[in-house]
């Protein structure tokens with residue numbers, strides 16, 4: 033798809049959306065917006081992609097999302113499947129990982145630079161413009177748009193600006209959004225290095241050190257490199273500075289009594305256990321997503337997954353706003369839905385941090401927790417939380433009010449997992465274009481008036497108990513044919529007013 037031309041406003045180039053930050057959140061969002069023809073410019077401060085392998089993989093809900101957009105194959109081709117791997121919590125592995133309600137019950141092991149590259153390729157092939165070596169340093173907004181200032185003094189304008197610029201987000205800081213939580217207590221250096229010590233000696237020392245220091249680790253990766261991580265006593269004064277190999281050797285020596293002969297780093301980076309959640313996700317025409325909105329230690333490996341899922345939630349809503357059909361509060365549901373999810377992830381990482389403490393109290397809780405994990409229900413409960421397959425949004429309407437909390441089995445507000453269809457196809461293929469979908473097993477419902485936004489499929493599936501369901505573009509169920517509510521109010525609540533002809537009419541109004 034070719035990039036659409038941007039408008040000009042008073043002689044200044046006017047983009048629909050500028051995204052600050054070309055990490056996984058920013059590139060996922062850019063792709064989602066391009067799917068709907070939105071003109072997107074991504075500003076990325078770094079001239080080159082980072083080689084640092086932070087995230088090691090994708091969780092079931094993120095894998096489903098890629099499947100829903102028809103791009104899972106390219107990720108699977110470069111990754112490794114680890115079945116049942118979402119079942120562990122703070123390193124406690126259940127005896128029998130409870131199977132999750134998904135066709136993708138595995139972690140897809142994929143180094144972050146590969147994930148980042150594949151998401152970037154997808155966004156760019158859909159027509160997103162990526163400007164590397166271009167950092168946002170200022171912004172000002174008015175009723176019609178946002179003016180953005182770059183580090184070389186250039187000024188750009190967009191109708192919307194999204195800060196996907198990581199934990200130290202410039203956008204969040206300029207907006208003055210509070211970022212309460214716990215400051216960093218510990219800082220780690222992580223990197224891939226070569227060692228002069230033989231592998232068996234490295235393994236023996238690592239086993240010994242980890243008996244008392246769970247925050248330490250060292251093990252082989254590829255091409256003769258080892259991945260190593262070592263904590264410091266306290267966060268360094270200058271956390272922005274890239275660590276040096278000398279600094280890393282001192283840390284290794286302090287914990288392991290040897291620096292393993294570390295040399296020739298492929299890359300080195302720092303991270304901390306700071307845990308914070310933005311007070312707001314939106315100020316006027318500027319929103320934040322991913323690490324810009326929430327940071328936490330990497331326990332459970334959820335940060336990148338959370339960012340991709342933020343972007344997936346936000347993309348179609350912002351596109352609807354720009355297309356002019358979004359109901360009044362649709363865009364605000366991004367924050368009301370996603371902020372509690374991030375809050376929950378922070379709870380999970382805080383709990384895991386406690387369980388990893390060597391102190392006697394937390395160790396007693398850890399022993400108890402290990403026993404609890406023998407119960408399938410407990411293992412499934414935690415597995416679903418980490419996999420993000422159990423998320424239920426409050427989607428409004430009479431059905432939601434009745435269902436919320438009391439009926440765990442109800443589909444309303446949840447994402448529908450993939451289903452085989454009577455015609456030999458499957459549900460997720462019908463979601464590739466990012467449109468709404470009415471799955472009608474009765475043949476009696478219709479989407480006349482919304483056909484430019486919502487597809488209708490009359491087919492049956494043996495795995496769906498409901499006679500008909502309405503799905504948002506992110507695959508969450510917003511209506512069920514269970515007699516509680518007619519279809520039309522739900523269509524209006526999520527897809528706006530009907531067009532008279534029901535044909536593909538795009539209103540000129542743009543956000």
Ligand SMILES: Cc1cc2nc3c(=O)[nH]c(=O)nc-3n(C[C@H](O)[C@H](O)[C@H](O)COP(=O)(O)OP(=O)(O)OC[C@H]3O[C@@H](n4cnc5c(N)ncnc54)[C@H](O)[C@@H]3O)c2cc1C
Nearest residue numbers: 053055056057077087088168198322323333334335336337
């Ligand atoms: C050691 C470690 C292990 C981890 N493991 C996992 C894991 O297994 N699973 C998982 O899901 N997550 C994991 N994470 C978390 C994951 O790496 C992050 O959550 C994820 O990268 C966040 O993506 P993002 O796009 O929101 O932010 P980032 O990846 O931080 O990307 C932000 C981008 O914005 C750019 N930028 C910053 N400021 C500006 C500016 N002013 N103008 C323009 N561009 C700017 C940056 O250069 C960067 O490219 C781990 C993190 C660490 C530290």
